[in-house]
Amino acid sequence: MKHIAVSAEHEYRVHLNVHFEGVLNEISQSHSKVFVIAPQYIVDNYHLTQFLHALDNTTLFVVPDGEHQKDISVIDQIWQGMGEAGLTRSDALVAIGGGATTDLGGFAAATWLRGVAWYAIPTTLAAMVDASVGGKTGINSHIGKNLIGSFHSPRGVHIDLRFLKTLSDRDFAAGLAEVIKVGFIRDSEILDILQSHNNVSKAHEVSEELIFRSIVVKADVVSQDFQESKLREILNYGHTFGHAIEKMSHYEIRHGEAVSVGLVFAAELSGKLLGLKEEVIELHRSILQQYDLPTSTKMPFAPILELMRSDKKARGSSLRFIGLNSIGSPHWLEDVTSDILETTYERIAE
Ligand SMILES: NC(=O)c1ccc[n+]([C@@H]2O[C@H](COP(=O)([O-])OP(=O)(O)OC[C@H]3O[C@@H](n4cnc5c(N)ncnc54)[C@H](O)[C@@H]3O)[C@@H](O)[C@H]2O)c1
Ligand SMILES: [Zn+2]
Structure with a gap:
């Protein structure tokens, strides 16, 4: 134990x-x-x-x-x-x-x-x-x-x-989306483990280590910023876009599935605004797809934008995102314009 x-x-x-x-x-x-x-x-x-x-x-x-x-x-x-x-x-x-x-x-x-x-x-x-x-x-x-x-x-x-x-493969994969998030924001070893255990049944074999590593990061972040004044927001990587499509689906898709698409969106946005390397953006897609997690959406942009504006994590009317400079280096993006969001959306629209 x-x-x-x-x-x-x-x-x-x-x-x-x-x-x-x-x-x-x-x-x-x-x-x-x-x-x-x-x-x-x-x-x-x-x-x-x-x-x-x-x-x-x-x-x-x-x-x-x-x-x-x-x-x-x-x-x-x-x-x-x-x-x-x-x-x-x-x-x-x-x-x-x-x-x-x-x-x-x-x-x-x-x-x-x-x-x-x-x-x-x-x-x-x-x-x-x-x-x-x-x-x-x-x-x-x-x-x-x-x-x-x-x-x-x-x-x-x-x-x-x-x-x-007894958990379904779908629910296990939805949980993995949050593990993958932790890999990108803090612990790249998680990404290495997941690349060598590239389907749900192989990931089950390493679930103890994946859970341990994810909790170590969450515990560290929460211990420093329990009430989410700033640092804890890094755990929302992929969530601003994810929450919007989760809500648009009337919660028919799993939270982790919505976050999966949101992670690719956040990576593409980071490519535009922070120069995140194309290979890291593609790594988001390839790891998520190993577990049949979605990486694109058919939902239209206008209502997604509307919902992102009303996300409870928004402060005032400004749209905030967590982006990545590189693996393990999250960055706070403030006042992202709707033009940039729309061209980013086009990269993940089906
Ligand atoms: N408080 C937080 O920080 C935080 C963070 C992330 C998510 N959440 C919340 O967590 C919820 C999503 O979590 P979830 O996906 O675990 O949802 P859930 O509790 O609805 O469980 C998903 C499904 O799995 C079934 N289930 C549970 N354990 C099982 C098992 N061992 N074997 C087979 N089936 C099992 C449940 O009955 C349910 O049908 C959302 O409400 C979300 O808002 C909270
Ligand atoms: Zn989440």
Whole structure:
């Protein structure tokens, strides 16, 4: 087992390569009551009901699948469940699931009694390398995705790699898009590993190392800039464009798939504005394509531009992007004109 330390509003550790049963046992011994949330798929396939039944101070709450769980009506039911379970300040919540479940669970913990302890047990690659680490929690509303939330770090993140075995190739690849992002902004060794493990099943063989390397970078960046005043923005490489097409698809495409196209867009933009070498731009395409991740879009430019302007990461009306000078050297691009964005878009339009 390996640990990675994160320093945020409190210090906590990401524990890599644990068994979730042992983790739940330990958590249940350190709090008088534990409220566990998980989607049905995980409850059924990982026999959570039977396991938790043996720990008599736990309550299991099954959440809806996917993005639907990040809804105010679900939070309302969780609050009610925590109330009925008599969850007090010294008790804890555990979120077992993908990024949607850890976002939801973290937010429920942030709001109950003005903040109770919570633990993340991520079950998708996206949640392991990204969503469960960093303390951003939240839900969606009719106004937009992730607009309601709180910075509320978990007490611990516990990664059980066995969960990856049941993940679909599509979801595994979507998680890899975030790993590839980390390779370009900070850790080029990730890119070397991925080039020599050039399909999903080969990448599975090195998942522990890829997860470890990605979390080391995220933990370092978050520890320096928890509330995203500047440095943490580098983790948004590929995301301004990615969020826009994710929204235009009405969340039919995976977040990682949208980020994949966004990474190529950000690389092309960096070619124009920062002189990023053509071979590095092509490396974005070739690595992403190894995992069948999309690198172009059919969506029209005008609404994408509109959505990029309204991205919550925009400051005032200025459009900001993270670009690359070279591999490992991100650069903040401010006030990028719509003409430049349009000619960049033409490079990735189908
Ligand atoms: N807080 C953050 O910093 C942060 C960062 C990135 C993404 N996110 C959020 O994370 C979410 C995306 O994460 P995600 O892709 O994990 O989404 P998800 O939680 O919706 O999971 C995707 C699908 O995989 C299923 N699943 C989960 N674990 C499984 C397993 N082990 N085997 C088989 N199927 C499994 C889920 O039931 C779901 O259908 C979005 O809501 C996004 O906003 C948050
Ligand atoms: Zn992302």
